[in-house]
Amino acid sequence: MRSLTIFLYEWKHFTGSPFKIVAVLLFIIASLYGLHNGADLYEKQNAEIERINNEAKTKIETTISYFENNQKGPENRPWIDVTSTFWALWHTPTYHLKKPSPAIVYNIGQTEQYGFYKVIGTSSSPYDADMTKEIANPERIQSGTLDFSFVILFLLPLLLLVLLYNIKGQEAEHGFLPLVFVQTGAKNWWIVSRTAFYAILLLLVLFGLMLYGAMLTNVFDSANIFGNIFLWITLYLFFWIVIYFLILKYGKNTVSNTLQMIGIWLLFAFIIPATVQQWITIEKPTNLMVDLIDVSRDTKSEINAQSIDQIDAQLFELYPNLKDTKVAKENIRVSGIRGLSSDALINVEMKNATQNIEEENKLKNKLISKTYWFNPITYFQNKLNQLTNTHYNDYETYRNTIQKSVDKRNKILVFDVWNTIEVDKEKYLEYNATLSNNE
Amino acid sequence: MFQIIKNEWQFLVRSRIFLGISIAFIAIMLLSIFLGNYQTQKQEQTHQNAKNHVRQQWVSIDEMNPHSAAHYGTFIFKPTNLLSNLDEGVNSVTGNVLRVEGHVQNEIVHSEASQMQAVSRFGKLKPSLLLQYIVPLLLVFLAFNTVSNEKQSGRLKLLVLQGAKPLQIILSKTLAVWLYGVLLLIFILFVYGILNVQSLTTDILARTGLFFISYCLYYFIISGLTVFFSSRWQNATLALTSMLGIWIIWTIFLPNILMSSVEKWHKLPSRNEFQTAMKEDRSKGLDGHNPTDKRSLALKEKVLKEYGVDSVSQLPINFDGMRMQADEDYGNSVWDKHFGNNRSVLKKQKQSFQLGGIVNPFISLQNTSMGFMASDNLHHQEFLLQVENYRRVFIKMLNDKQIYGGSKTGDWGWKIDNAFFKSVPDFDYKPTEISAVISNYILDVVLLFLWTILVVALIVLGTKKLKMV
Numbered sequence: 004m005r006s007l008t009i010f011l012y013e014w015k016h017f018t019g020s021p022f023k024i025v026a027v028l029l030f031i032i033a034s035l036y037g038l039h040n041g042a043d044l045y046e047k048q049n050a051e052i053e054r055i056n057n058e059a060k061t062k063i064e065t066t067i068s069y070f071e072n073n074q075k076g077p078e079n080r081p082w083i084d085v086t087s088t089f090w091a092l093w094h095t096p097t098y099h100l101k102k103p104s105p106a107i108v109y110n111i112g113q114t115e116q117y118g119f120y121k122v123i124g125t126s127s128s129p130y131d132a133d134m135t136k137e138i139a140n141p142e143r144i145q146s147g148t149l150d151f152s153f154v155i156l157f158l159l160p161l162l163l164l165v166l167l168y169n170i171k172g173q174e175a176e177h178g179f180l181p182l183v184f185v186q187t188g189a190k191n192w193w194i195v196s197r198t199a200f201y202a203i204l205l206l207l208v209l210f211g212l213m214l215y216g217a218m219l220t221n222v223f224d225s226a227n228i229f230g231n232i233f234l235w236i237t238l239y240l241f242f243w244i245v246i247y248f249l250i251l252k253y254g255k256n257t258v259s260n261t262l263q264m265i266g267i268w269l270l271f272a273f274i275i276p277a278t279v280q281q282w283i284t285i286e287k288p289t290n291l292m293v294d295l296i297d298v299s300r301d302t303k304s305e306i307n308a309q310s311i312d313q314i315d316a317q318l319f320e321l322y323p324n325l326k327d328t329k330v331a332k333e334n335i336r337v338s339g340i341r342g343l344s345s346d347a348l349i350n351v352e353m354k355n356a357t358q359n360i361e362e363e364n365k366l367k368n369k370l371i372s373k374t375y376w377f378n379p380i381t382y383f384q385n386k387l388n389q390l391t392n393t394h395y396n397d398y399e400t401y402r403n404t405i406q407k408s409v410d411k412r413n414k415i416l417v418f419d420v421w422n423t424i425e426v427d428k429e430k431y432l433e434y435n436a437t438l439s440n441n442e
Numbered sequence: 443m444f445q446i447i448k449n450e451w452q453f454l455v456r457s458r459i460f461l462g463i464s465i466a467f468i469a470i471m472l473l474s475i476f477l478g479n480y481q482t483q484k485q486e487q488t489h490q491n492a493k494n495h496v497r498q499q500w501v502s503i504d505e506m507n508p509h510s511a512a513h514y515g516t517f518i519f520k521p522t523n524l525l526s527n528l529d530e531g532v533n534s535v536t537g538n539v540l541r542v543e544g545h546v547q548n549e550i551v552h553s554e555a556s557q558m559q560a561v562s563r564f565g566k567l568k569p570s571l572l573l574q575y576i577v578p579l580l581l582v583f584l585a586f587n588t589v590s591n592e593k594q595s596g597r598l599k600l601l602v603l604q605g606a607k608p609l610q611i612i613l614s615k616t617l618a619v620w621l622y623g624v625l626l627l628i629f630i631l632f633v634y635g636i637l638n639v640q641s642l643t644t645d646i647l648a649r650t651g652l653f654f655i656s657y658c659l660y661y662f663i664i665s666g667l668t669v670f671f672s673s674r675w676q677n678a679t680l681a682l683t684s685m686l687g688i689w690i691i692w693t694i695f696l697p698n699i700l701m702s703s704v705e706k707w708h709k710l711p712s713r714n715e716f717q718t719a720m721k722e723d724r725s726k727g728l729d730g731h732n733p734t735d736k737r738s739l740a741l742k743e744k745v746l747k748e749y750g751v752d753s754v755s756q757l758p759i760n761f762d763g764m765r766m767q768a769d770e771d772y773g774n775s776v777w778d779k780h781f782g783n784n785r786s787v788l789k790k791q792k793q794s795f796q797l798g799g800i801v802n803p804f805i806s807l808q809n810t811s812m813g814f815m816a817s818d819n820l821h822h823q824e825f826l827l828q829v830e831n832y833r834r835v836f837i838k839m840l841n842d843k844q845i846y847g848g849s850k851t852g853d854w855g856w857k858i859d860n861a862f863f864k865s866v867p868d869f870d871y872k873p874t875e876i877s878a879v880i881s882n883y884i885l886d887v888v889l890l891f892l893w894t895i896l897v898v899a900l901i902v903l904g905t906k907k908l909k910m911v
Contacts, residue, residue, distance in 0.1 A: 141532035142795070265579065280565070367558040
């Protein structure tokens with residue numbers, strides 16, 4: 004009953020404060036804007052994926068027409084012969100796609116740092132130029148997109164500050180704090196109830212906003228996403244409420260409370276993450292991918308310059324079953340066959356080089372994770388990134404599956420070349436089925 | 443007026459909280475400069491090692507066919523910038539490695555941001571982070587009760603009775619607070635200058651001077667506006683919350699919303715659209731690797747006629763190289779069209795964003811800060827252009843060698859020796875001089891001046907209605 008009275012008084016106080024109402028409205032507008040930014044990105048990426056799939060379909064149809072019309076390839080490129088494994092695979096368009104999660108509406112995360120579609124060839128690598136981010140204004144990427152998570156992580160604590168800053172301080176300044184304590188019975192209970200009022204108000208607002216967001220990208224199609232994200236946002240809200248509550252409890256006046264609240268926010272939002280990022284880049288400077296460059300040029304040349312016996316030995320080590328192929332059994336010593344197989348050997352070297360890069364990046368991530376206990380905003384940011392499949396790890400998984408697709412393509416090329424397979428329409432369709440666009 | 447400023451400072455210096463905050467803040471600023479400098483040194487070392495490594499590979503080529511060398515190519519690494527110690531701008535989100543090779547203008551790849559999980563949404567601990575976000579807040583904290591306190595204590599009335607004019611009082615209080623921001627700014631630039639004294643050039647000094655002016659103007663806007671609110675509102679808390687509201691809207695809210703919006707108003711193509719359009723245009727031109735291509739045949743006829751011979755084997759030059767260069771020339775026109783289009787869209791986005799300075803001086807400050815510290819997108823685009831110009835010279839040298847170096851058409855086995863590869867110059871990045879790009883920031887500086895005038899006008903007009911108690 005006592006709490007209800009405090010709640011009712013707080014409601015009156017809230018509705019009588021245009022400053023607080025405007026702050027809540029601005030927060031809602033920013034959230035809606037952020038949700039639409041996320042939904043726009045979701046639609047944009049899906050539209051691009053559809054466009055790519057259609058492009059691939061057209062390419063496949065064109066190649067099928069070569070088989071149906073007994074053509075070797077396009078007329079103006081007489082060297083192309085789609086009945087050979089190499090050219091048939093060359094004309095098998097394979098894109099590896101990272102379909103956006105509907106939850107991207109809530110959090111864009113690191114989406115804009117990476118590409119989400121990749122054309123796969125036998126010499127592809129997860130670190131190719133087409134794996135970089137979409138074409139975008141770097142100044143916009145640097146300032147970050149205003150998505151829902153930005154509103155939650157940075158503006159929610161400020162909104163909470165605006166709603167709570169004068170609790171207790173105002174009463175103290177007007178000299179009726181002792182009266183309030185007498186009337187309400189307990190100092191802590193009074194502050195807790197007033198803070199709880201705003202916590203409930205914000206939870207309702209956040210739930211409503213998240214429901215609106217869910218309608219934009221069908222979040223409910225994926226199990227538990229909505230619930231999990233709401234849970235983490237609630238935890239984040241409580242994290243700030245606890246901090247602000249302690250400041251209010253021990254604070255003396257409104258101005259000092261406000262300064263302390265904004266100070267803590269600045270520390271967690273700016274100073275700590277910025278210092279951590281600076282420290283990480285000192286500990287592990289940006290990798291300029293020299294190892295990868297070496298493999299793509301020197302190692303590649305060295306492999307290609309090897310003798311047939313040297314190439315064969317390495318290929319047999321990589322694919323032991325290759326000894327059962329026609330070329331191996333009949334000891335056909337055609338350098339062209341080895342030339343077509345060398346991508347598989349270069350791929351192994353590329354994998355070794357990329358593994359080192361991934362290991363180095365993992366070390367950086369480990370260092371960042373170690374700071375979580377005093378760097379809460381980064382922790383919550385990465386938690387949301389994980390929930391919305393926009394975390395660094397999700398893109399690492401994406402790169403790994405790209406690598407597997409490249410491995411598969413190389414294996415098919417080597418085995419079919421060594422078995423001197425002649426490709427017809429059925430075989431070509433089989434290639435397409437095996438290497439179909441992965442989503 | 444000087445006496446009032448002096449009194450204000452004496453009052454500030456006596457405050458333990460003020461001293462404590464100032465010492466803590468100066469310590470963070472020093473940390474930011476030292477860490478920034480150390481990071482630049484380490485990155486510079488990594489960059490130099492990579493550059494030397496790639497150059498060593500190039501000059502170590504024993505012998506190679508020029509066109510094979512064009513495919514072998516080289517790599518350019520985006521150099522670190524001494525000025526980016528103060529404001530890193532877009533450097534952490536743009537790529538760092540650019541492949542230079544024949545037939546294609548590549549895009550820069552491997553950004554720092556893509557090599558780790560998310561950390562800071564506002565960048566690293568650079569002086570610009572503190573100067574843009576934290577110092578204005580400190581000024582607000584110093585100024586929000588500067589007049590209201592005087593009113594409440596009755597000192598304002600006393601000052602006026604003693605002969606001070608209200609305008610003088612308000613302006614002096616504004617200047618006293620502003621001076622604090624300026625001193626912090628001078629301190630940061632002084633330490634930065636001491637640490638980098640050997641590398642300072644006229645251009646760096648000019649840029650730093652402009653950087654200083656922009657921040658001084660912004661700090662005056664913040665100080666003046668806060669003192670204005672302090673004089674207008676009866677309640678100091680109201681002045682503080684009003685300014686905090688303005689700070690949040692200016693620094694967190696509007697720049698993000700406006701930047702996202704301008705990207706929607708002036709759209710860039712998607713990577714796939716961009717590549718497809720370039721491929722489409724490229725396919726309309728000459729194909730250097732296809733001798734049976736119609737345009738190649740036309741070029742061949744033209745060259746045969748020029749030399750007065752019947753077949754390419756009779757030519758004193760290598761026609762393959764000529765075809766490759768013709769392919770390059772056509773390709774260059776395609777890259778110019780499409781990359782040029784992207785650049786012009788980015789320029790429009792920037793111009794629209796700059797107009798945001800009309801309602802938000804923080805946008806003008808951000809633009810000038812990044813721009814004067816040579817770390818905005820404009821400077822990034824200048825770097826990319828320099829690399830592309832180098833690529834064209836580099837590939838032309840190789841094609842010319844193929845044409846006039848003594849080989850015959852079809853002789854793909856012909857190789858040139860190491861001396862030639864050593865003679866190919868390395869990429870030499872020429873930092874963009876401020877005089878060449880200053881026109882791009884005039885609007886931002888003008889808007890900062892206009893905001894300053896507006897704040898002065900507000901103070902002058904507001905003082906007329908000033909209540910003494």
